Amino acid sequence: MKRTFLLLMLLPVIFLACRHADKHTNSLLNKSNLLTQFFTLNTNKDTVLLTANGALISIPAGALSNGGSSLAQLEIKEAYSMEQIIMAGLTTQSNGQPLSSGGMIYISAASGQSLKITKAIAIKIPTHSIDNKMQLFKGDTDANGNINWVRPDNLSANAQAEAFDNGKMLFINNCAACHYIGKDGTGPDLAHINIRTPDKKLLYEYTRNNVAVMLHSNSEFPYYRCLLANRNKTAMNLFPDLTDKMLDDLYGYIENQSSIGHLPVPKDEVQPCIDSCETYRGLKYQLEEQKGKLSQEKIKMVVENVVAAIASADTVGPPVKVSPSNNESLYYQFNVEAFGWYNIDILLKDANAVESSLMIRLTGTFKHNINLYLLIPSAKVYEPGGLLDDKEDVYGFYKTDGSIWLPQNLPAYIIAFGEFEDKIIFSKKEFYTSTRLDADMELSVVSKDFFKASMKDLNLSNIQFSVKDTKNADTLRKIIKELKDVEKIKPKNCDCSCFGTEPMALDTSVNLNPAEKYISTSMPKK
Numbered sequence: 001m002k003r004t005f006l007l008l009m010l011l012p013v014i015f016l017a018c019r020h021a022d023k024h025t026n027s028l029l030n031k032s033n034l035l036t037q038f039f040t041l042n043t044n045k046d047t048v049l050l051t052a053n054g055a056l057i058s059i060p061a062g063a064l065s066n067g068g069s070s071l072a073q074l075e076i077k078e079a080y081s082m083e084q085i086i087m088a089g090l091t092t093q094s095n096g097q098p099l100s101s102g103g104m105i106y107i108s109a110a111s112g113q114s115l116k117i118t119k120a121i122a123i124k125i126p127t128h129s130i131d132n133k134m135q136l137f138k139g140d141t142d143a144n145g146n147i148n149w150v151r152p153d154n155l156s157a158n159a160q161a162e163a164f165d166n167g168k169m170l171f172i173n174n175c176a177a178c179h180y181i182g183k184d185g186t187g188p189d190l191a192h193i194n195i196r197t198p199d200k201k202l203l204y205e206y207t208r209n210n211v212a213v214m215l216h217s218n219s220e221f222p223y224y225r226c227l228l229a230n231r232n233k234t235a236m237n238l239f240p241d242l243t244d245k246m247l248d249d250l251y252g253y254i255e256n257q258s259s260i261g262h263l264p265v266p267k268d269e270v271q272p273c274i275d276s277c278e279t280y281r282g283l284k285y286q287l288e289e290q291k292g293k294l295s296q297e298k299i300k301m302v303v304e305n306v307v308a309a310i311a312s313a314d315t316v317g318p319p320v321k322v323s324p325s326n327n328e329s330l331y332y333q334f335n336v337e338a339f340g341w342y343n344i345d346i347l348l349k350d351a352n353a354v355e356s357s358l359m360i361r362l363t364g365t366f367k368h369n370i371n372l373y374l375l376i377p378s379a380k381v382y383e384p385g386g387l388l389d390d391k392e393d394v395y396g397f398y399k400t401d402g403s404i405w406l407p408q409n410l411p412a413y414i415i416a417f418g419e420f421e422d423k424i425i426f427s428k429k430e431f432y433t434s435t436r437l438d439a440d441m442e443l444s445v446v447s448k449d450f451f452k453a454s455m456k457d458l459n460l461s462n463i464q465f466s467v468k469d470t471k472n473a474d475t476l477r478k479i480i481k482e483l484k485d486v487e488k489i490k491p492k493n494c495d496c497s498c499f500g501t502e503p504m505a506l507d508t509s510v511n512l513n514p515a516e517k518y519i520s521t522s523m524p525k526k
Contacts (some may be wrong), residue, residue: 139341167253273494
């Protein structure tokens, strides 16, 4: 009786999984779109292969047997980016359950080789972050070439993952009382602190003893002093015992968690204040120096010179730059003892997702033999759709009632396409993931070029993090143009005292008037 009950509970999942499997093979998106790489090696020597997409494959001497021959040729295919996964038609599902992929790789004997693996081969797949909940899935290919990812197993031990675990404990013990990763606490949001901080050495010194850094920071680098002023003058605790290795682990963990959570770079409230204060202080000092020497008309000309310089620049003050992450390259690591497809994956229900409802109704003349897919690029989800219970045109992507586990507030797409009498039937919908979406999609006939262009228009690349100057340059220009008094451009919501009391130093080695000196040294060149 208990066994019958369990089977009945599983029926909704199995039914939709079967409907997925019934879908016909499409000729537009398939594995032939992937680059095929061939490597010839001596089986009697230890060999490390570096693939086109950055994977490292370590093959010990004697790991391959080729019927007595010392030479062997391997065939490798890779699908790490969302674009590669989709163009190859490599869906992310395990027995109907949606997955979030960390990368896929195919390793096999080249055609005509009778190779066998006799010792485990170690593979490292590059990744932008490491999630310890990821597992290794083996590809089970059916007669139509469709792959179901099965038999999940744990990944190999990973020194990078261990460093992140150590960083997690350091964060909990030293930072978590005041800081969060993804939102402000008593202290500022630490998401992507690595790529927001251009000077790793100074960041580490600040972490150990922020008071000393702020005492020695002059007007040439006021960021940390202005950060303190912006946080109500509450200094951070001192951590003099944290070594460089411990801080590497700590900040590596913070950056890794920022990537796993698809967190945006927090808005920088400090740098725009610095830029505004620099503009105000520089102009004020220059006008004060001219005071008593120049007529009001001359002062007006100086102001107009500054306005003209600002109008010709994209930003005011030095542009904010993004530095590369301090982390070394990251890899998922595993061993294989058989040829075939492998996939680093995590079930969506285990990946910070929530139970949601997603149902799509197809409209238009062509509604049969259609491939329907859910795409979530940042989570590397590519899930096929199936008809829901008692429906002829309404699709879901997991259970037959339309329910599915989804990460929230991420850009996503539904694409529907098929082929009919040498024509391509296509529709695309863009949305943000939420707990519920019921939508219609109208299918229409398109050209192959239109289909390819539409696929390229999808934002399939990994998330690119950037920091931008948030000051409203247009507003600043307007304020300066309306000046009757320089105090009108004094920042209203910024504490410029973090610069100290001395005016900004000017380079007197060049024979320029003060306004020209300020313009030449502080304005970005076009």
